[in-house]
Amino acid sequence: MTSKIKKRLFGFGLYSVACLSLFAQKGGGTATPVYLDENKAIEQRVEDALSRMTLEEKVAMVHAQSNFSSAGCPRLGIPELWMSDGPHGVRAEVLWGNFDWANWTTDSCTAFPALTCLAASFNPDMAYAYGEAIGAEARYRKKDVLLAPGVNIYRSPLNGRNFEYMGEDPYLASRLAVPYIQGVQTNGVAACVKHYALNNQEQWRGSINVVVDDRALHEIYLPAFKASVLEGGTWALMGSYNKYKGQHCCHNDFMLNKILKQDWGFDGAVVSDWSGTHSTDEAATNGLDVEMGTWTDGLKLLGRPFTYNDYFLANPYLKGLKEGKYEVKDLDDKVRRMLRLCFRTNMDRHRPYGSFATPEHADIARKIGEEGIVLLKNDKGFFPIAPGRYSKILVVGENAVRSLTVGGGSSELKVKREISPLQGLKEKYGDDRISYTMGYTSDPSKYNVDSLKQQAIAMAKDAEVVLFIGGLNKDAHQDCEGEDRQIFELPYEQGTLISQLVAYNKNTGVIIISGNGVSMPWLKSVPALMQSWYLGSEAGYATANVVSGEVNPSGKMPFSIPVKLEDNAAHHFGTKAFPGDGTDVVYEEGILVGYRWHDTKKIPALFPFGYGMSYTTFSYGKMATNKKEYGKEDTIELSFTLANDGKCAGAETAQIYVSQSNPLLERPVKELKAFKKVFLDAGERKVVSLSIPVKELAYYDDKKQDWVVDSDQFTLHCGASSTDIKSSVSIQVQ
Ligand code: BGC
Numbered sequence: 001m002t003s004k005i006k007k008r009l010f011g012f013g014l015y016s017v018a019c020l021s022l023f024a025q026k027g028g029g030t031a032t033p034v035y036l037d038e039n040k041a042i043e044q045r046v047e048d049a050l051s052r053m054t055l056e057e058k059v060a061m062v063h064a065q066s067n068f069s070s071a072g073c074p075r076l077g078i079p080e081l082w083m084s085d086g087p088h089g090v091r092a093e094v095l096w097g098n099f100d101w102a103n104w105t106t107d108s109c110t111a112f113p114a115l116t117c118l119a120a121s122f123n124p125d126m127a128y129a130y131g132e133a134i135g136a137e138a139r140y141r142k143k144d145v146l147l148a149p150g151v152n153i154y155r156s157p158l159n160g161r162n163f164e165y166m167g168e169d170p171y172l173a174s175r176l177a178v179p180y181i182q183g184v185q186t187n188g189v190a191a192c193v194k195h196y197a198l199n200n201q202e203q204w205r206g207s208i209n210v211v212v213d214d215r216a217l218h219e220i221y222l223p224a225f226k227a228s229v230l231e232g233g234t235w236a237l238m239g240s241y242n243k244y245k246g247q248h249c250c251h252n253d254f255m256l257n258k259i260l261k262q263d264w265g266f267d268g269a270v271v272s273d274w275s276g277t278h279s280t281d282e283a284a285t286n287g288l289d290v291e292m293g294t295w296t297d298g299l300k301l302l303g304r305p306f307t308y309n310d311y312f313l314a315n316p317y318l319k320g321l322k323e324g325k326y327e328v329k330d331l332d333d334k335v336r337r338m339l340r341l342c343f344r345t346n347m348d349r350h351r352p353y354g355s356f357a358t359p360e361h362a363d364i365a366r367k368i369g370e371e372g373i374v375l376l377k378n379d380k381g382f383f384p385i386a387p388g389r390y391s392k393i394l395v396v397g398e399n400a401v402r403s404l405t406v407g408g409g410s411s412e413l414k415v416k417r418e419i420s421p422l423q424g425l426k427e428k429y430g431d432d433r434i435s436y437t438m439g440y441t442s443d444p445s446k447y448n449v450d451s452l453k454q455q456a457i458a459m460a461k462d463a464e465v466v467l468f469i470g471g472l473n474k475d476a477h478q479d480c481e482g483e484d485r486q487i488f489e490l491p492y493e494q495g496t497l498i499s500q501l502v503a504y505n506k507n508t509g510v511i512i513i514s515g516n517g518v519s520m521p522w523l524k525s526v527p528a529l530m531q532s533w534y535l536g537s538e539a540g541y542a543t544a545n546v547v548s549g550e551v552n553p554s555g556k557m558p559f560s561i562p563v564k565l566e567d568n569a570a571h572h573f574g575t576k577a578f579p580g581d582g583t584d585v586v587y588e589e590g591i592l593v594g595y596r597w598h599d600t601k602k603i604p605a606l607f608p609f610g611y612g613m614s615y616t617t618f619s620y621g622k623m624a625t626n627k628k629e630y631g632k633e634d635t636i637e638l639s640f641t642l643a644n645d646g647k648c649a650g651a652e653t654a655q656i657y658v659s660q661s662n663p664l665l666e667r668p669v670k671e672l673k674a675f676k677k678v679f680l681d682a683g684e685r686k687v688v689s690l691s692i693p694v695k696e697l698a699y700y701d702d703k704k705q706d707w708v709v710d711s712d713q714f715t716l717h718c719g720a721s722s723t724d725i726k727s728s729v730s731i732q733v734q
Pocket residue numbers: 085086147194273274410
């Protein structure tokens with residue numbers, strides 16, 4: 001070995017390691033250091049690595065060294081840790097110190113459908129496939145942590161980031177988050193569940209203090225995180241920007257130390273949201289493990305350029321540690337967690353290599369899209385539009401052609417390809433049968449709004465069928481991070497346009513692409529409506545397959561769409577409850593979120609949670625239970641027959657809701673406790689079995705600060721949606 005090479009290896013801390021292992025191989029007797037010995041348990045390796053690190057090296061591990069990486073320990077050969085957004089694809093490479101694209105040519109990914117779509121699929125198998133595929137893309141791109149999935153609860157249809165989350169029901173979000181995480185992590189890439197917790201709005205997200213009662217916290221806002229930790233085994237978790245009990249959630253003693261780490265036993269790393277760290281004192285002790293993305297805000301005030309050494313958990317922390325202000329045991333806890341993360345990811349030499357933007361991933365993306373599209377209305381067999389049925393099809397709307405993988409904030413993607421709905425439809429029906437006009441624009445400075453409308457109307461008159469494809473578009477205030485929506489209506493006068501199109505051509509169907517519910521004053525006049533989502537790379541193919549009937553729609557609404565904004569629980573209580581007064585936001589509705597509110601308060605939704613139609617019809621047999629009386633440790637076994645009575649294959653998601661007869665505390669009229677998506681050929685009938693552990697019937701007793709199952713009568717409802725109950729059975733819990 002030349003001295004030059006020796007020097008370089010020394011510089012990287014590898015020389016001694018290399019020598020030791022060579023020596024060991026030659027039978028020289030010196031063993032591989034424990035932390036590098038893959039035959040040793042991870043905990044032993046963590047302790048060994050920790051014992052070799054200097055104070056400076058430890059501190060270097062707990063804050064960013066670039067916008068998306070933290071330093072490993074170069075002297076010990078522990079690599080830097082690379083992170084990427086999430087949650088719908090692996091984000092484009094950005095520059096070292098900011099979010100500008102690095103303009104690589106090798107980072108164009110597969111865009112998977114937005115998580116609202118995954119939620120609408122009600123299919124945990126799809127969630128696993130999603131996780132496995134996006135994890136493989138992350139791995140291929142040499143990312144160790146994927147900043148995903150997002151599991152915040154859909155509380156208001158105005159929340160700008162609902163499209164990154166999985167709907168209004170904690171059980172649904174949990175059932176999909178768990179396999180997503182497991183799928184990601186089979187690649188040796190950590191999932192990083194976000195944003196923990198109560199990040200249910202974008203307005204004032206960096207400072208708003210969420211006031212929520214304990215029941216709602218435990219029953220509504222925490223379960224998906226809890227399942228992600230306890231069942232999904234997530235290796236990382238991201239704190240949220242907002243405050244809870246007056247303390248920022250990225251260093252919130254109660255949320256992180258008490259609930260996450262003590263009660264749930266989380267052994268992974270807590271990652272701050274980017275700029276979510278605000279204080280060295282709190283970050284040192286309150287459960288944050290690595291500080292990321294601290295921007296120039298605060299630091300700019302220093303009047304000098306910001307560096308990574310200025311981070312709260314960098315030099316200020318080191319100084320405090322040296323002065324004895326902060327305890328090394330707290331630092332050690334952080335470093336242990338970061339080391340564990342490394343051993344699970346970038347120090348696992350057996351992890352797979354990953355794969356990137358493959359046809360297989362495109363297939364998965366398309367399938368999830370097909371399973372997530374929700375058919376909401378279908379008069380007189382408007383859909384499906386079989387190829388050959390019409391020769392003059394008019395497509396109207398900007399979302400038919402606009403790229404919807406860009407925009408929206410940190411989930412924005414640079415994609416290998418994106419098939420637009422128009423392209424998908426053209427390939428399905430033939431170029432000559434489809435004409436297109438925009439009809440409205442999101443950029444009125446570039447177009448004459450009135451002539452766009454007039455042209456659409458003129459063309460509609462002449463068409464056999466019109467498909468309006470609009471919705472929101474991930475621009476600011478239109479499903480976008482950092483800013484909530486400002487109105488519940490469709491923007492850019494789309495509502496007026498839809499009404500006018502139907503006035504001139506009754507055969508007009510509507511496809512809304514969005515991550516949020518919108519008001520639909522025009523609903524009665526249109527014969528057909530589909531709720532679609534940001535479907536990613538294969539959007540056009542998924543859409544065309546469902547529109548044409550090649551695929552039978554099977555999505556169900558993962559959130560309720562209210563008739564009007566005030567019918568939504570959060571908005572019922574005025575601005576105090578959403579978006580708050582700039583200091584606090586008070587979750588006045590408590591546990592009555594989404595359908596729990598609509599049902600309990602008897603305020604019908606326009607489209608209820610769990611609702612979605614099919615091109616075929618299903619019939620439900622009467623549900624039976626294995627017995628009528630249960631102990632608290634028992635499991636309720638349920639079964640019923642489900643038949644496809646129509647002429648085409650399809651899938652139905654049967655949903656089991658539970659109500660309690662005489663609860664000691666208020667409970668919603670019913671709550672989702674199980675569901676199953678069942679695929680049935682035309683004419684096929686299956687016996688569907690589901691089980692619910694009795695302990696799942698518990699509510700959170702805020703006095704006892706624990707989950708309680710009362711001895712009481714409970715009724716199990718089997719339904720095709722939260723309001724379409726097919727049969728019910730009562731049982732007794734002793
Ligand atoms: C978002 C996170 C994201 C991070 C990094 C933040 O603004 O809230 O969801 O992972 O940026 O891009």
